[in-house]
Amino acid sequence: MIKSPLFFSPSLPFSKPRAKPLLSSFSAKSQMGPQTLLEFMSRPQSDSISIGDDLAILVTHLQSACKRISSVVSSPFGSEFGRSLAAGGDGPVSDSGRDKPKPLDLVSNDIILSSLRSSGKVAVMASEEDGEPVWLTDNGPFVVVTDPLDGSRNIDASIPTGTIFGIYSRLSELDHLPVEEKAQLNSLQRGTRLLAAGYVLYSSATILCISFGSGTHAFTLDHSTGEFVLTHPTIRIPPRGQIYSVNDARYFDWPDGLRQYIDTIRQGKGKFPKKYSARYICSLVADLHRTLMYGGVVMNPRDHLRLVYEANPLSFLVEHAGGRGSDGKTRILSIQPVKLHQRLPLFMGSSEDMHELESYDNIQQKVNPGYEV
Structure with a gap:
């Protein structure tokens, strides 16, 4: 697996997420400034939906991973690094029919995999960059599906890219099956079973858009604090556009x-x-x-x-x-x-x-x- 010096360098300005943030220690709305993603997760989403600590820990690790990807993508060395590793590529599609991975796709995939493994909350990760799902831990309560770096072919032209992810519950009724089989079946759940989903847009701003099943909300990365802050609460797409x-x-x-x-x-x-x-x-x-x-x-x-x-x-x-x-x-x-x-x-x-x-x-x-x- 490719290890990017940009990601693994200790000089990166982003620290690792806390091992276990306790939502009860945060108020539903910060009185000192804009509401952060963690503060947002501390309040009930609706009468029937409340985000527990396990899901909050997972999302905290995901947002940390996306901050690192944002740093790699926007680095003056990012596209040069990608081109140097891509030398000798033979086409856009692999033998399996998937898009042929670009090096920065693989770096992003590695960043997300490392963060999910560190969270201790993910049983299996299925990625667009991998041929098969990766089983991480037997007792992880969640399944994550992801496209680590969508639009990566646009990086050299400084066109926006993004990360896409979905979160499901692990199907405990499959626990008795062999690892490969239960990893595959856990990853093939209908979209109606999603607990949460989101994307992170890497553009003039880094924006994390997420839904926990009650509204869709967007958070913008404040580079002065390193926090995603709520900027677009309860997005409603116009009934008709032009x-x-x-x-x-x-x-x-x-x-x-x-x-x-x-x-x-x-x-x-x-x-x-x-x-x-x-x-x-x-x-x-x-x-x-x-x-x-x-x-x-x-x-x-x-x-x-x-x-x-x-x-x-x-x-x-x-x-x-x-x-x-x-x-x-x-x-x-x-x-x-x-x-x-x-x-x-x-x-x-x-x-x-x-x-x-x-x-x-x-x-x-x-x-x-x-x-x-």
Whole structure:
């Protein structure tokens, strides 16, 4: 496993998370300044949802990992380090059909794995960078699925990247099974079973967006204190936006229904009588973050995005912000994964935009000419 000198250097400004933060020692709202993520987790999320110490410890370790990834990605040596290790690469896709890992993907994966192992709260971690789930400890109460560094091909161009994660309960009824089997089955849970999910956007600001099943909330990293502070409480995606996000260069490969939808909204002839604009970054976390803020739809109509690592966690966030996530026909969170790196079309966004989009019969792209980007 690749060890990044940027991550393992003792000069990094981030300290290790405390072994066991006790939520009861924090007030629900800081009286001295902005509310931190830990303070936020100390208060009940709703009448039926309360975050316990175990989950808070896990999220604290995850946020610490993402601070380190943010430091690596933004370092003046980060992209140079990635290029030096990538020399001799032979293409974007591995033999297993997964994206061929880039070195900074592997560094980010190692950072997250190390933090989850240190937490003592995770039984198994399933990562987009690994062929199989990694079993960490028999008594860990949680399962974590993650895409450690989404959009990493954009780093050299200083385009935003992100980390995506989802948290499930360990299925104790599987404990009697062999390690490989129970690791796999624990990782293939439906999105409806998620306890929490989130992403961290590495851009002009480092923003952690998370839901514990009651609202979606965003925290911005305050570099002066090293804390994520609440800046966007209870995000509500507008019921309808005026932006669509998709790679328009693939227009002639799309099915008739999707082309008809895009043509209609671009001309202002849809259910919303204004012309839509196109905004596309080619970084899923960044495109979704904008969609959460401004409304509209973000999509990839072909079988490309991963159900376990990307579609489920992000759809969980969108739903708890009042939006919808779909494969074009079916609610994402209701789909039962059948394999770890399962791919599917993904459409997410404002509820009214999504319902209009799904009213077109044929929006899933089944023809794939074999794009490399």
